[in-house]
Amino acid sequence: MKIICNKSNLVKGVSIVSKAVPSKTTMPILECILIDATTDIIRLTANDMELGIQTEIDGQIVDRGMIAIDARIFSEIVRKLPDSEVVIETKENLQTVITCEKAKFDIAGKPGDEFSYLPVIEKEDSIRISQFTLKEIIRQTIFSISDSESNKLMTGELFEIKDNRLRVISLDGHRISIRRIDLKDDVADKKLVVPGKTLIEISKILSGEADSVVEISYTNNHIVFEFDHTIVVSRLIEGEYFRIDQMLSNDYETKVRINKKELLSCIDRATLLVKEGDKKPIIINIGDELMELKIKSQIGSMNEEIMITKEGKDLLIGFNPKFLIDALRVIDDEEVTLYLMNAKAPCFIRDDDESYIYLILPVNFNAVA
Structure with missing residues (x-):
């Protein structure tokens, strides 16, 4: 086999398929990337038997063939080559020569036909x-x-x-x-x-x-x-x-409309006082027009108020702050709506169309605080 391709195309292809190379395996062939140039297209493949990735790269096929090369070594080599054309050529003894400008690597390959191909899926x-x-x-x-x-x-x-x-x-x-x-x-x-x-x-x-x-x-x-x-x-x-x-409910006793960025920033600030691994809840006190957020740890305490629009009852409830942050970070809306029942029932964050729903269980802050 002999192929010629641009370094940037090769790096991109290797980067894509490397994500399916297992970190640990009892089958050395799975630690390889397969270069398949047996047709008119250059294909790179990696497969850990649970996840397999194959991608095509542009290049010139001088001699058809295929070879399996150790993924870690191959990836490091191509990444550090000069930005130029790369020639990959295999010899009869499976030695593989990688040449780019004045750089030349000679590494051992494995037979391509020993590689575990991606399963052929009959799409239903x-x-x-x-x-x-x-x-x-x-x-x-x-x-x-x-x-x-x-x-x-x-x-x-x-x-x-x-x-x-x-x-x-x-x-x-x-x-x-x-x-x-x-x-x-x-x-x-x-x-x-x-x-x-x-x-x-x-x-x-x-x-x-x-x-x-x-x-x-x-x-x-x-x-x-x-x-x-x-x-x-x-x-x-x-x-x-x-x-x-069965876990989702549209019932609520308290409905809160709040600026997402303000709420996220406030909770983010509060977590400055929590060491990693500590399970300190953020306690939320929902009143008529204000939501008060409090957190207390060995480092110190913090409380802050945010303006809200509220329907229903006042409520005191505690949450793992990380769970609130994770949900709020991925919501793109300017304002969010929280639906709550009581201090022991889940909080729902959802939009009117229910294109997203986040359910977060509260924590018993009396036991943890």
Whole structure:
């Protein structure tokens, strides 16, 4: 095999597929990136058997062939090469020569036919959304997945397609994040639990352009994302997701309309007094036209008042400040509406169309303060 390509194209391609190279594996071939130039297109592939990524790069194929090269070494080499044309050539003994201007590397390769190709997915159905929308949906939900492997379903997000709407849901036992969008095309109802790791890596690759489309295809076991000459294939998490709708309620005793930026800034300031790992709640006292926020720790205390528009009862309630910050940071609206029932019931932050819903459980501040 012999190919010639621009360094910037090669770096971009290697960066994309490297996200599917496992950090630990008992199969050395999976620590490699496959360079496949057996057709008229140069393809790079990495696969950790749960997540696989393949992307195409521009370049000239002088001699067809393929080779698997250690991903870490290959990535470091191409990143530090001069900004020029790169020639990659394999010898009969699988030695691979990488040349760029006066730089020349000679490294060992592995047979390409030993590499684990991406599974061929017979797509049952698909939806199409913009890269911008998908990137935003992930940003606005991914923070509330669980990092505990004890409940695998919580480490993923539910993609629920129903009545030509896509609802994306994540939860970690203390909060729930929901984003909902309308789909342009008619599509059958479906529920898929997508690993959080897959969505995090996809979010890094997406350009986020509003006029660029992602095609999302799926079967019962796999989901495929196709965009910008890149294919991402991921296994789905097996099992039935939690019955979220039973946890959602439109009932409330107190409704608060508040400037989002003011509320976020206030809570952010309050956390200056909380050491990392401390579970100090922020206590919110909701009155007629004012919301008072208080926090107390070993370092000191703080209280601040914010103007609000309130309907219903006064309320004293406590929250983990991080959970409020995480939700408020990803909401783009200038004002937000909080719906509350009592000091022990969840707080809902949602817009009128319910395009987003954030459920946050309160904390017993008498026990923690």
